Amino acid sequence: MLLKDxxxxxxxxxxxxxxxAEGLNRSVGTVNMMxxxxIIHFLKPNELLLTTAYAVKDHPETLYSLIEQMAEAGCAGLAIKTKRFLEEIPGCVIEAANRLQFPLLELPLDHSLGEVLNGALSSILQNKTNELSYALDTHHTFFNLILKGEGLSEIVEKLSQLIASPIVILGSKLELISLSSVIKPNIQLLNKWIRQFGGSKNGLExxxxxISDLLPAxxxxxxxxxxxxxxxxxxxxxxxMHEEELRTHHALALEQAANVLGFELLKAQAVKDRARRYKIEFFTELVQGEITSEQEIIHRGKQHGLFPADSMLCVVCGRDSDDGFAESEQDHAAVExxxxxxxxxxxxxxxxFMKLGAPFVLFTLKDKFIALxxxxxxxxxxxxxxxxxxxxLIGISERLSAREEISLSYGIxxxxxxxVDIPVAYKQAMDAYRLGRSHNKQRFVQYYHTKDFADLLxxxxxxDLQEFIEETFEAWNGIDEGEQREWRKTLRVFYDNHCHIGETAKGLYIHRNTVLYRxxxxxxxxxxxxxxxxxxxRIRIALMIKDLVS
Incomplete structure (x- = not known):
């Protein structure tokens, strides 16, 4: 309850x-008489103090420090019954109260402090009762909309009607979910608010x-x-809202609407999660080759947005940070x-993917995102x-990296x-993704191609590759390192020229007898x-591995 009320x-x-007087908008939670x-040690925030000033009658100037302490403690105000022990309130006290915008009331002699205390407490309790009653009625109003089968838009319209203000519902990323249509919000004003306050990564309180920099319109x-x-x-x-002050009933309506909307959004999310789970199960069976009929794929896939096309691509997308993440090694909170x-x-x-301007279907498989x-x-x-x-695709990765510090890579x-060829295309895309990973790349796009021998290695x-090299050249251990390098170079050229001595000599710019000697x-x-x-x-493979590892 506000002090002015x-x-x-x-x-x-x-x-x-x-x-x-400028502090009369302070909230009063309780009233004390002392x-x-x-006295300052017994006061609480939002408390109105009634006093005769008997304790300070001989030193009325001490009221000055009391006013400052009460203002700092967040008290609602001070009501003094004058003309008994304190003839008038000192000017310095009045000046301090005005400076601190701390309400200072002068009580007449008509009512005792006990009568004032009882009347004030009764009014506060009645106000609390009215607020609770209004909150309960408002909750029932919103909840009955859900019981009648109404949805999010109807709740938003009802809330807008109750508080006579435009209403906007935003998601966790400040994306638009719903807005009132009868009392329409100003979209430009909404975008201005999002630009001003939407940069917080820890959510909004x-x-x-x-809103700053307002225009007349x-x-x-x-x-x-x-x-x-x-x-x-x-x-x-x-x-x-047009004014800074929010009426108590409006605040209660917002709170109750938030509770009911939380339930409604949770219900809608549960429906989406179930549909997505069915989608994941279908595509998991599909990419693993468990569905072999084209007609069955078309029949089951159409409810998930999968339709035949002249030519399609399978893209595997993964986070670069996923390397080394194992659910079995993480606690429950980390997995959640x-x-x-x-x-x-x-x-x-x-x-x-919608911005690419091409039909697509997106689903998750373990820690990867698969797009057709x-x-x-x-x-x-x-x-x-x-x-x-x-x-x-790299543009998508760069935007996500800038906005959310997420680095993505792709295999195609x-x-x-x-x-029915989706399982083969998925395997190719995964092979391409793993190939890019094996090169320790970040934010890459790797297309599938038939692997050459180096890719297989x-x-x-x-x-294991290092062990193969060591076993192959184990007999070389006693040889000088310089001579080993000379041998490796000779053998590479020798095998590249199909063991032809003359061509090997030309390739090394040495005499053929030198080749034979080596x-x-x-x-x-x-x-x-x-x-x-x-x-x-074995030697040729070991030489290739040595170049690859180094």
Missing amino acids: LIQIPVLKDARIAAG DAPD AGLYT DGAGFVRLQPIPTPQRPGYILAF RRARETDQLYHTLSKE LSAKELLGASPDGKLRMSQQ GSPFNKL RLIPVD LNRIEQLTGVQVRNPADSL
Whole structure:
């Protein structure tokens, strides 16, 4: 209850506002009556103090420090019954109360302090009862809308009607979810508010926000924000207002609407999660090759947005930070947080893929995001189609990196025409993604191509490759390092020229006898037959691995 409303009750209507009139909007939670010298230690925030000033009658100037202490403590005001122990309020006290905008009331002799105390407390309790009754009625109003089958838009319209203000519902990323249509909000004003306050990464708190740099046509200059409590993605109610002060009933309506909207959004999210789970189950079966009929794929896929196309692409998208993340090694809170991040990224990627201007279907599989896109629109017939698509995907990665510090990479399979070929295209896209990962790349776009021998070697752990090199050249351990380098160079050229001595000599710019000498020395010191098919194959592989590892 506000102090300006409390002083309208019968026992206070004749009280004189001696000072601090600008602070009458202070909230009064309770009333206290005391004349102790150390009274400040017993006062609480939002408390109105009634006193006869008996404790300070001999030193009225001490009221000055009491006023300052009460203002600092957040008290509602001070009401003094003069003409008994204190003839008048000192001028310095009045000056301090005005400066601090702290209400100072002068009580007449008509009512005792006990009567004032009882009347004020009764009024405060009645006001609380009215507020609770209004809150309960408002909650029933909103909840009955849900029971009647009404949805989010109807609740928003009812709230707008109750508080006579435009209403906007925003999601956790400040994306627009709903807005009132009868009392329409100013969209330009909404965008201005988002630009001014939307940069916070820790969410927005309930309260009043003042929009700066208003134009005459903007209208409302204040926004009352009320968070919507939901477990995963909290949203916000925004009420655009022309005045800074918010009526208590309006605040209660916002609170009750937030509770009911939280339930409604949670219900809607549960429906979406169930539909998405069915979608994931279908596409998991599909990419794993468990659905082999084209007709069955078309029949089951159409409810998830999958339709036959002339040419399609499978794109695997993964976070560069996913390397080394294992759910089994994380606590439950970390796994839950990761799941929420995946869910948010799914919605963000959906919006980004929509900007590509091509039909697509997006789903998640473990920690990866799989997109089936139309190759006709994205690649086209021009030879630079792959380059153009790579630039578009890298653009998505750069935008996400700038906004949310998320780095993404992509693997893309070969184009396909039949839906039954999706498992093959998915395997190709995953192979391309893993190939890019094996090169320790970040934010890459890797197209599938048939692997050459070096690509296959990269799929083998480095420790195993190093062990193969050491075993192959174990007999070389006693040889000088300089001579080993000379041997390796000779053998590379020798095998590249199909073991032809003359061509090897030309390639090394040495005499053919020097080539023969080096080959014979290798055979004598290591026991390896350089022309033997098995030995030569092992040496060639070891030399290739050594170049690859280094």
